[in-house]
Amino acid sequence: MRDDFTNDTIAAIITAPGIGAMGALRLSGPAAFVAAARVFRSKRGRLMEELGDYSLTYGGIYAGDCFLDQALLLKMKGPHSFTGEDVAELQCHGGPVVLGRLIETLTSWPDLPIRPAQPGEFSQRAFLNGKMDLSQAEAVMELVSASNQKAAGLAAEQIEGALSRRISQIKSRLLNLLASIEVDVDFPDEGLGDREGAKGWSRQLRQILNDTAELLAAANLGKIYREGLRIVFYGRPNAGKSSLLNGILQEPRAIVTPEPGTTRDTLEERILLKGIPLVLTDTAGIRETGSQAEKAGVDRARQMALKADLVLYIVDMQEGITAEDSDLLAELDKARTLIVFNKMDLIEEDENGTMTAEAMKEAGFEDWQCCRLSALDPRSLEILAKHIKSFFVTGRHYRQSQEILLNRRQEEALLKAKTALEAALAVLEKGWPEDMAAIDLKQAWSALGELTGETVQPALVEEIFSRFCLGK
Amino acid sequence: MTFYAGEYDCIVVGAGHAGCEGALAAARLGLNTLMLTISRDQIALMPCNPSIGGPAKGTIVREIDALGGEMAINADATALQAKVLNTGKGPAVYGLRVQSDRYAYQRRMIRVLDSQPGLLVRQNMVVALLLDENRRLVGVETETGLRYKGKTVIICTGTYLNSRIIRGLSNVPGSPVGQTAAWGLSESLADHGFAIRRFKTGTPPRIHKRSIDFSKMSLQPGDAEPQHFSFAATGETRRPLPDLPCYLTYSNQHTHEVIKENLEKSLFYTGELEGNGPRYCPSIENKVVRFHDKDRHQLFVEPEGLDSQEYYFQGFSSALPEDVQERFLQTVAGMEKAEVLRSGYAIEYDAIDSQVLTHSLESKEVPGLFFAGQINGTSGYEEAAAQGLIAGINATLKIQGREPFVLTRAQAYIGVLIDDLVMKGITEPYRMLTSAAEYRLLLRQDNADLRLTALGYELGLISEERYRACEEKRASIEEGKKILGSLTLSPKDPLLIALMEEKGSAMPLHGITLLELLRRPEISYKDLKRFTGMPAYLPEVEEQIEIQVRYQGYIEKQEAQVRQFNQLEKKRLPQDVDYEELKGLSLEAREKLNRLKPYSLGQASRITGVTPADINVLLLFLEHRKGLKGGGPE
Numbered sequence A: 001m002r003d004d005f006t007n008d009t010i011a012a013i014i015t016a017p018g019i020g021a022m023g024a025l026r027l028s029g030p031a032a033f034v035a036a037a038r039v040f041r042s043k044r045g046r047l048m049e050e051l052g053d054y055s056l057t058y059g060g061i062y063a064g065d066c067f068l069d070q071a072l073l074l075k076m077k078g079p080h081s082f083t084g085e086d087v088a089e090l091q092c093h094g095g096p097v098v099l100g101r102l103i104e105t106l107t108s109w110p111d112l113p114i115r116p117a118q119p120g121e122f123s124q125r126a127f128l129n130g131k132m133d134l135s136q137a138e139a140v141m142e143l144v145s146a147s148n149q150k151a152a153g154l155a156a157e158q159i160e161g162a163l164s165r166r167i168s169q170i171k172s173r174l175l176n177l178l179a180s181i182e183v184d185v186d187f188p189d190e191g192l193g194d195r196e197g198a199k200g201w202s203r204q205l206r207q208i209l210n211d212t213a214e215l216l217a218a219a220n221l222g223k224i225y226r227e228g229l230r231i232v233f234y235g236r237p238n239a240g241k242s243s244l245l246n247g248i249l250q251e252p253r254a255i256v257t258p259e260p261g262t263t264r265d266t267l268e269e270r271i272l273l274k275g276i277p278l279v280l281t282d283t284a285g286i287r288e289t290g291s292q293a294e295k296a297g298v299d300r301a302r303q304m305a306l307k308a309d310l311v312l313y314i315v316d317m318q319e320g321i322t323a324e325d326s327d328l329l330a331e332l333d334k335a336r337t338l339i340v341f342n343k344m345d346l347i348e349e350d351e352n353g354t355m356t357a358e359a360m361k362e363a364g365f366e367d368w369q370c371c372r373l374s375a376l377d378p379r380s381l382e383i384l385a386k387h388i389k390s391f392f393v394t395g396r397h398y399r400q401s402q403e404i405l406l407n408r409r410q411e412e413a414l415l416k417a418k419t420a421l422e423a424a425l426a427v428l429e430k431g432w433p434e435d436m437a438a439i440d441l442k443q444a445w446s447a448l449g450e451l452t453g454e455t456v457q458p459a460l461v462e463e464i465f466s467r468f469c470l471g472k
Numbered sequence B: 001m002t003f004y005a006g007e008y009d010c011i012v013v014g015a016g017h018a019g020c021e022g023a024l025a026a027a028r029l030g031l032n033t034l035m036l037t038i039s040r041d042q043i044a045l046m047p048c049n050p051s052i053g054g055p056a057k058g059t060i061v062r063e064i065d066a067l068g069g070e071m072a073i074n075a076d077a078t079a080l081q082a083k084v085l086n087t088g089k090g091p092a093v094y095g096l097r098v099q100s101d102r103y104a105y106q107r108r109m110i111r112v113l114d115s116q117p118g119l120l121v122r123q124n125m126v127v128a129l130l131l132d133e134n135r136r137l138v139g140v141e142t143e144t145g146l147r148y149k150g151k152t153v154i155i156c157t158g159t160y161l162n163s164r165i166i167r168g169l170s171n172v173p174g175s176p177v178g179q180t181a182a183w184g185l186s187e188s189l190a191d192h193g194f195a196i197r198r199f200k201t202g203t204p205p206r207i208h209k210r211s212i213d214f215s216k217m218s219l220q221p222g223d224a225e226p227q228h229f230s231f232a233a234t235g236e237t238r239r240p241l242p243d244l245p246c247y248l249t250y251s252n253q254h255t256h257e258v259i260k261e262n263l264e265k266s267l268f269y270t271g272e273l274e275g276n277g278p279r280y281c282p283s284i285e286n287k288v289v290r291f292h293d294k295d296r297h298q299l300f301v302e303p304e305g306l307d308s309q310e311y312y313f314q315g316f317s318s319a320l321p322e323d324v325q326e327r328f329l330q331t332v333a334g335m336e337k338a339e340v341l342r343s344g345y346a347i348e349y350d351a352i353d354s355q356v357l358t359h360s361l362e363s364k365e366v367p368g369l370f371f372a373g374q375i376n377g378t379s380g381y382e383e384a385a386a387q388g389l390i391a392g393i394n395a396t397l398k399i400q401g402r403e404p405f406v407l408t409r410a411q412a413y414i415g416v417l418i419d420d421l422v423m424k425g426i427t428e429p430y431r432m433l434t435s436a437a438e439y440r441l442l443l444r445q446d447n448a449d450l451r452l453t454a455l456g457y458e459l460g461l462i463s464e465e466r467y468r469a470c471e472e473k474r475a476s477i478e479e480g481k482k483i484l485g486s487l488t489l490s491p492k493d494p495l496l497i498a499l500m501e502e503k504g505s506a507m508p509l510h511g512i513t514l515l516e517l518l519r520r521p522e523i524s525y526k527d528l529k530r531f532t533g534m535p536a537y538l539p540e541v542e543e544q545i546e547i548q549v550r551y552q553g554y555i556e557k558q559e560a561q562v563r564q565f566n567q568l569e570k571k572r573l574p575q576d577v578d579y580e581e582l583k584g585l586s587l588e589a590r591e592k593l594n595r596l597k598p599y600s601l602g603q604a605s606r607i608t609g610v611t612p613a614d615i616n617v618l619l620l621f622l623e624h625r626k627g628l629k630g631g632g633p634e
């Protein structure tokens, strides 16, 4: 047995399961071309050896003599391929049945052993062959599972190394600071350390902390692209929350009745609005109630509102902003709230929106963001969409152009780094021994290294690759 | 048949700081030991600064002591003054440093060696290493033609091998004591396949006391309550010190100008000589060139001995010609009339590549042959002594057919030092720094005894009495912490209120234990003595309680890091792998891994040139191999 562990050839379907427009299967390893030749026949009868090293060829795929489907063969010679090995990809119209037959055939030859790929094994090989670093490998996974274009774009940027670059900027600052402390510790006689001592160090450290916090904030935006903007419909009973949800979804998803207290539990729906992925949550109207079930629903609604990226606070304009509305609004974060005046069709409002403006002023919310609409009017959808988008793009929390896509593991590592940096700052500011700060700083350093794979953690690498969906 | 003048279990070549520890350890562990030295007058010589310790180095000295070595006791017994450096920067980086009476240091060490049963210290220069036709170790041959058989040989030749002294444009054979260098042995080692490389270091001028105007310098006395290196409290180690002071002065613009004008008079600046010099102990001309924006450098004036008129000028090491040295020397405040007794010089010497050694400091190619000290590329007395001790211990274990004694990076600075030497490899003289120790808060100078005494006892180098004392100390510390945790003070306690006011400490709102109080940086163990029920212990026990309680949070952080470190350390790398076959590894990593054959992933990760990405590849490789062995998918 050779120790070379990427010596065998593997195969797997690389398109998502289900009936798509196209299916694809990838072979990687030394026997990739030989195996492909056994199932693929070029339309013009050309042999595998005759095809270019990087070529696309039209033909058909067969299981033995049985024709399965028309197909394209993509041939890529190692080391300039995705995995760094010889790679053959077969693309066909075929659904799961055809691809299933194909895999079965490929793995059935005793004289040419081909093995089904483990989850993540293609990327693992790419990584092992020096084709990408850890954060890049992870980004491949994000790219594959990206639910929208923006997220896909961010993942693609990360494969290019955008995250690694930002992290290494922070790391080089951190290294400077650490070196300055270490010199002071190791060469007390030389007087080479930072002449300002702890004060200068604190200043440098605050800068590093800022950068880290900014990266985390940028990551937040990236997260919204990946996981969706969490919008919660919130307000008093009968305000029209469910009606508005149905309006946006353009289907009667939630039950609507003229009776207050219709919605009891939260209801979640996903939708892509102008390219922004949204997670919409309808909630029970908030009121004092004797019903156990409704009470539980009200509690849940409150919690959802606190966790939301954006709260749509629906006001029934027939009643205006009531005292209960004021109380509820006061609990919310202004920057993450949009007041929606609903049922505007039922009242007389002038073009300047004097009435609603008056109501906001009276209740003390005049500088909050708001909009006026009627849930029953399809044009309302446009108005709301515009507001959501502008909130998303110009929202105070999020600055565009610095978006970074972090997965949970990476976010945790970054948080860990931030916590350690904060601890170090506290040490320096309290006048504690600098060596303690050095311990925290080194911890931050290694947490940042975890992001890019420079800090080695045995369990980590395996885990990352096993999380890839099959074949990627 | 060749005549052999004698047959020994262990032959130690060289009587510097490495040789002394190596020979003593071997003889004390029962080996019939011969030590060969060029000159019996130069045993345990301090050819450079007359001081021992400092950050990291001081910790090494205490580790040597806890393992039963001699350096700490010898330094305590001959100290002129003692000072703890870095106080206030954290207990991990405190460094005790003593100024030594270098003559007394030598005299005492010679006495200890000569009175050691089983050890013979003989003057004779070794010129050849003898191996048989199968490259098995036979012994050594001396300049006078005597041949000695040795089951083990420890080479500790310091800076003497083919050494050359460089001053200005002169470059002549010579050693730190002016005699000729040791010749022959380097060539013999090279003949046997050991790659030889050149390292360099330097030393400053020594000045006559009567010519120094101390009034222009600032006085640097030792600590009022001097500490000691050795954990053994004897009359020798706890003697009152004469407290001979040092002095501090500075170089100035004028000094730097004279140096800059004369740079071309140094072989190192004409480009003729390179020599890998220690970055951490540069010559004054290097400092002036590298830190050209600094307008002055700190310089210390240190006594060399009670009976000596010589003062050592620390920070002023130079390889410029003697006349230039004198000219810029006299620009320094207090040195205007300086009379030079010995001028500064650079020294170039042969060293081996330490990566040919195992963690027990034994040659991978020639079993039984050990190397220790500056020949392995380190600088400093302390680093040398530590290696000598480890080599002496392992020579013994080798003969006894026992497992080698290897300290890990999480156990001792000595472990860090040797691991760096044999795994990382070095390209310039290696000085022990606290920053090299990842877990330095655990490897403190104050707890070296608690870490290592039991190991020294098991080896047979620590007496029953010292071992007992150490275990009692450990028990007292635990007991003390328990008692402190059980004593609760009421926030109304007038004594507590008074203490909080005195120390500007926040008044606790609820009852508070003495343990919690001690966590506050402004509160010391001594402050707590006013409360009833407070136990009284030996000062070193109280010191331990204070450190362990105060830094508990950080100590725990480091312990967690050690657990993580051990994860990689425990991943064994098979010895039969051809790393050339692992295409995912970088070229450099494949070459180095094949050459060094690390035993664990942890070791591999510390090889220079092996990147984290390479380690990830190895990790996956191990997983994969495990899968195959376990009958996984083929």
Ligand SMILES: Nc1nc2c(ncn2[C@@H]2O[C@H](COP(=O)(O)OP(=O)(O)OP(=O)(O)O)[C@@H](O)[C@H]2O)c(=O)[nH]1
Pocket (backbone or CB within 6 Å): A236, A237, A238, A239, A240, A241, A242, A243, A244, A255, A256, A257, A258, A259, A260, A261, A262, A263, A264, A283, A284, A285, A286, A342, A343, A344, A345, A346, A373, A374, A375, A376, A377
């Ligand atoms: N005329 C008019 N009626 C509306 C509008 N929005 C909602 N309604 C009506 O108001 C009533 C309550 O609407 P829902 O959407 O169930 O209100 P809700 O906020 O979900 O109420 P709960 O689930 O009880 O908290 C229904 O009869 C809707 O038809 C609107 O814009 N104009």
Ligand SMILES: [Mg+2]
Pocket (backbone or CB within 6 Å): A241, A242, A243, A254, A255, A256, A262, A263, A283, A285
């Ligand atoms: Mg509803």
